[in-house]
Amino acid sequence: MAESSTPTSSAGKSGPAPILFDREENLTADTFLRGLWKENPVFVTMLGMCPTLAVTNSAINALGMGLSTTFVLVVSGALISLLRNWIPKQVRIASYIVIIATFVTIVDYLIQAVSLELYAALGAFIQLIVVNCIILGRAEAYASKQRLVPTLVNSLGTGLGFTLALLSLGTVREILGNGSILGIPLFGSDFQGWLVMILPPGGFFVLGAWMMLFNWLRLRKERRTAASSGVTAHAG
Amino acid sequence: MLRTLGGIATISGLLVVLADQLTAPMIAEKQRILTERLVFQLVPNAAAKRDFMITAEGRLEAAGEGVTGDPVYATYRADGRLEALTITGEGSGYAGPVRVMFAYDPDCACIVGSKVLKSNETPGFGDKLGTDPDFLKNFEALDTTLDADGRALANPIVTVKHGTKTAPWQIDAISGATISSRAMGKAANAAAQRAVPIIQRELANLLSQPK
Numbered sequence: 001m002a003e004s005s006t007p008t009s010s011a012g013k014s015g016p017a018p019i020l021f022d023r024e025e026n027l028t029a030d031t032f033l034r035g036l037w038k039e040n041p042v043f044v045t046m047l048g049m050c051p052t053l054a055v056t057n058s059a060i061n062a063l064g065m066g067l068s069t070t071f072v073l074v075v076s077g078a079l080i081s082l083l084r085n086w087i088p089k090q091v092r093i094a095s096y097i098v099i100i101a102t103f104v105t106i107v108d109y110l111i112q113a114v115s116l117e118l119y120a121a122l123g124a125f126i127q128l129i130v131v132n133c134i135i136l137g138r139a140e141a142y143a144s145k146q147r148l149v150p151t152l153v154n155s156l157g158t159g160l161g162f163t164l165a166l167l168s169l170g171t172v173r174e175i176l177g178n179g180s181i182l183g184i185p186l187f188g189s190d191f192q193g194w195l196v197m198i199l200p201p202g203g204f205f206v207l208g209a210w211m212m213l214f215n216w217l218r219l220r221k222e223r224r225t226a227a228s229s230g231v232t233a234h235a236g
Numbered sequence: 237m238l239r240t241l242g243g244i245a246t247i248s249g250l251l252v253v254l255a256d257q258l259t260a261p262m263i264a265e266k267q268r269i270l271t272e273r274l275v276f277q278l279v280p281n282a283a284a285k286r287d288f289m290i291t292a293e294g295r296l297e298a299a300g301e302g303v304t305g306d307p308v309y310a311t312y313r314a315d316g317r318l319e320a321l322t323i324t325g326e327g328s329g330y331a332g333p334v335r336v337m338f339a340y341d342p343d344c345a346c347i348v349g350s351k352v353l354k355s356n357e358t359p360g361f362g363d364k365l366g367t368d369p370d371f372l373k374n375f376e377a378l379d380t381t382l383d384a385d386g387r388a389l390a391n392p393i394v395t396v397k398h399g400t401k402t403a404p405w406q407i408d409a410i411s412g413a414t415i416s417s418r419a420m421g422k423a424a425n426a427a428a429q430r431a432v433p434i435i436q437r438e439l440a441n442l443l444s445q446p447k
């Protein structure tokens with residue numbers, strides 16, 4: 001994972017024997033935006049596919065799952081960043097899992113306190129956030145090497161990127177499969193839902209369609225940049 | 237290394253206990269509101285309810301601290317007369333257990349309503365259990381008369397193939413969702429076999445709402 005986009009001048013103030021050597025990053029807009037778009041966990045790095053396919057059969061489930069994951073990402077990232085100089089390398093994964101599991105348990109309680117229906121709909125996938133590779137990936141690749149504020153910003157960006165991806169699947173599947181959005185019917189009572197969309201195969205179909213769209217956009221952009229750099233008149 | 241792990245485990249334990257302490261009353265309150273809404277949806281004429289539990293020893297006791305078992309809610313009309321009792325049962329369906337709450341009316345000794353509490357049945361097929369109007373008609377007067385010694389149903393509730401219902405204790409299955417319909421029948425039978433004899437025995441204490 002490319003984390004060294006902006007080299008910084010923090011070589012002098014590395015704390016008491018950093019365990020994993022990597023450059024610390026300055027806070028830029030890219031710290032936030034990377035997770036949202038360029039390294040979107042679902043559409044680009046293809047992490048966290050299991051909840052992505054499983055709980056996006058309605059927009060509200062997608063939103064609940066996305067925000068829960070974001071919360072766990074941000075707070076566990078913050079704690080890991082604060083403790084990064086005290087966690088020995090040999091037990092880092094165990095430590096990360098314990099920290100992540102703590103916040104997942106808290107989210108589990110919070111969702112029950114907010115809505116028991118949402119809790120029932122999300123089922124085991126809340127508990128499974130513990131082993132979500134997005135969170136473990138952020139912990140290992142970012143939070144364990146960076147200061148608190150960039151970690152918070154980067155985790156928030158990644159979390160919102162994940163939420164956005166889940167929502168884009170969830171809204172499409174709910175509209176096509178159930179004729180509603182966030183539970184509000186769109187087409188009147190005569191609408192016969194396209195059932196396969198809220199069944200598991202629908203997840204694959206919609207994910208595939210979105211990835212096709214994003215890849216097409218990316219390729220088109222690349223072609224344009226290539227064309228404009230070839231014709232030097234357009235440089236700007 | 238051990239100190240770090242111990243420290244992290246301690247912080248983790250503290251945070252989890254704190255979150256549990258803070259959210260436990262909120263979760264209990266949500267649970268109470270949800271149950272109340274379900275019961276009043278199932279028995280629309282009800283104005284008030286009393287909570288009971290069927291304990292492991294087979295007694296009906298007022299719900300409260302330390303009483304565990306299957307919940308039974310007795311609902312009352314505005315004039316304080318008994319309207320119906322809700323009983324809960326479970327049957328295994330196509331994708332795990334189907335848990336259903338039924339309204340039992342002692343006057344006609346029959347089940348007069350149903351509400352699916354939990355089911356993972358296939359969307360579009362098995363999830364019609366709670367919505368299909370023809371299927372729901374099965375639960376408007378489902379016979380649960382007791383046998384001569386009042387210990388079990390005279391005729392166990394059974395699910396029959398779509399279109400072959402002949403007796404008032406049979407459930408006409410949804411065509412295309414036979415396994416789910418059968419689960420619903422098993423849930424009804426389980427709920428009635430367990431709760432109806434006990435309710436009939438204690439009926440005198442339930443008929444009117446104590447002031």
